[in-house]
Amino acid sequence: MYIAIEGIDTAGKSTQIEALKKHFPDAVITKEPGGTTIGQEIRKLVLSAKTQSKRAEFLLFLADRAEHIKEVIEPNLHKMIISDRSAVSGVAYALTQGNISKKDLISLNDFATKKIYPQTIYLLRLTKQELEHRLSQKELDGIELRGSEYLLEIQESIKEASLLLGVPLIEIDATKNRDEITKEILNNIKNETMLKG
Ligand SMILES: Nc1ncnc2c1ncn2[C@@H]1O[C@H](COP(=O)(O)OP(=O)(O)OP(=O)(O)O)[C@@H](O)[C@H]1O
Ligand SMILES: Cc1cn([C@H]2C[C@H](O)[C@@H](COP(=O)(O)O)O2)c(=O)[nH]c1=O
Numbered sequence: 001m002y003i004a005i006e007g008i009d010t011a012g013k014s015t016q017i018e019a020l021k022k023h024f025p026d027a028v029i030t031k032e033p034g035g036t037t038i039g040q041e042i043r044k045l046v047l048s049a050k051t052q053s054k055r056a057e058f059l060l061f062l063a064d065r066a067e068h069i070k071e072v073i074e075p076n077l078h079k080m081i082i083s084d085r086s087a088v089s090g091v092a093y094a095l096t097q098g099n100i101s102k103k104d105l106i107s108l109n110d111f112a113t114k115k116i117y118p119q120t121i122y123l124l125r126l127t128k129q130e131l132e133h134r135l136s137q138k139e140l141d142g143i144e145l146r147g148s149e150y151l152l153e154i155q156e157s158i159k160e161a162s163l164l165l166g167v168p169l170i171e172i173d174a175t176k177n178r179d180e181i182t183k184e185i186l187n188n189i190k191n192e193t194m195l196k197g
Contacts, residue, residue, distance in 0.1 A: 001196075002073060002116075003189065004086035006158055007124035008151040009144045010134035011174045012181065013084045016124065019182040020082055028076045031084035033064040036071045049142020054097045061090050066112040073116055086118050088169075091161035093143075096154050106164055117167050120192060122185050123158055124174035 005013045005020075021029055034043035042064040051057045065087060073081060087109045094100055100108075126134070132148050144151070162169040170188050172181055 001189075001193070002077060002081040002083070002118050004083040004088065004118040004121045005124065005185075006085060006088050006092075006121045006169075007174060008126060008131065008155045008158075009141075010131060010138070011124035011126050012178070013124060015178055016122075016181055016185060017082055017084050019178065020185065023182075023186060024080050024082065027080040027082050028072065029082050030068070030072045032068055032086060032089065033061055035068045035083070036064075038067050039064045042067075047141045047143065049145070054099055058090075058094050058097070058100060061093075062108060062112045065090060065109070069113045069116055074114070077116070083118065086121060086167075087113055087165060088118070088121050088158060088161045088167055091164060092154050092157035095157040095160060096150070102164060109165065117165055120168045120170060120188070121158075121162055122188070123155075123162075123169050123171045124181070125155060125171055126174045128152060130175045 005016055007013050017029060021027065032039075033046060034040045042060050045051075046057060046060045046064075051060065073083075091105050091109060094105055095102070128148060131151060135144060135148060135151075138144075159169060159171075172184050174181065176184075
């Protein structure tokens with residue numbers, strides 16, 4: 001089972017993945033961007049926000065994704081895989097840039113992923129107030145510096161991206177306390193496992 005935790009910056013993805021690790025000690029825990037050796041280099045480059053071209057930025061994320069699928073996801077599809085972000089983030093952030101057509105976004109992601117997408121994504125949804133509070137508590141990277149309005153737009157785009165890619169999405173209130181959120185994700189995983197038999 002391949003699942004991804006999605007959400008805008010500071011939504012609590014890493015926090016939840018740390019908690020899920022304890023419940024799935026044999027799971028493959030991974031992330032985008034930066035889940036492979038090459039991906040770590042790409043992550044540094046792309047988050048430095050030095051690219052002048054949004055298309056180049058998008059293609060760097062796609063290169064990271066292609067390597068991640070080949071090196072981490074594909075060889076472990078028989079195991080539980082929990083990823084911090086997925087192609088859904090890629091499409092959501094790119095939708096907000098608005099310079100690549102939806103058709104191209106889908107076909108380029110299909111190419112990079114060989115059409116391997118998460119079975120389900122969990123969207124940790126933040127309010128504006130909580131997002132601004134959490135952003136004020138950290139040093140911001142190049143993308144976070146674009147501000148809360150931009151990030152809230154992406155939060156909406158994540159839903160559209162999941163529809164475009166055909167990946168089922170479960171929405172979770174990210175302002176709840178950490179343990180409640182973990183419980184909600186675990187219950188959903190349990191239900192999905194039972195449904196799959
Ligand atoms: N449920 C929660 N309630 C309050 N604070 C939380 C909750 N979950 C996480 N946090 C805090 O919010 C901040 C961001 O959390 P975290 O790093 O897990 O988010 P993230 O989605 O992985 O962020 P990024 O995408 O920027 O890496 C951290 O300081 C974390 O302790
Ligand atoms: C996969 C992906 C990510 N992004 C953005 C989203 C975040 O701002 C950063 C990743 O940082 P995090 O600490 O891992 O959350 O990159 C993007 O713009 N496009 C993508 O495809």
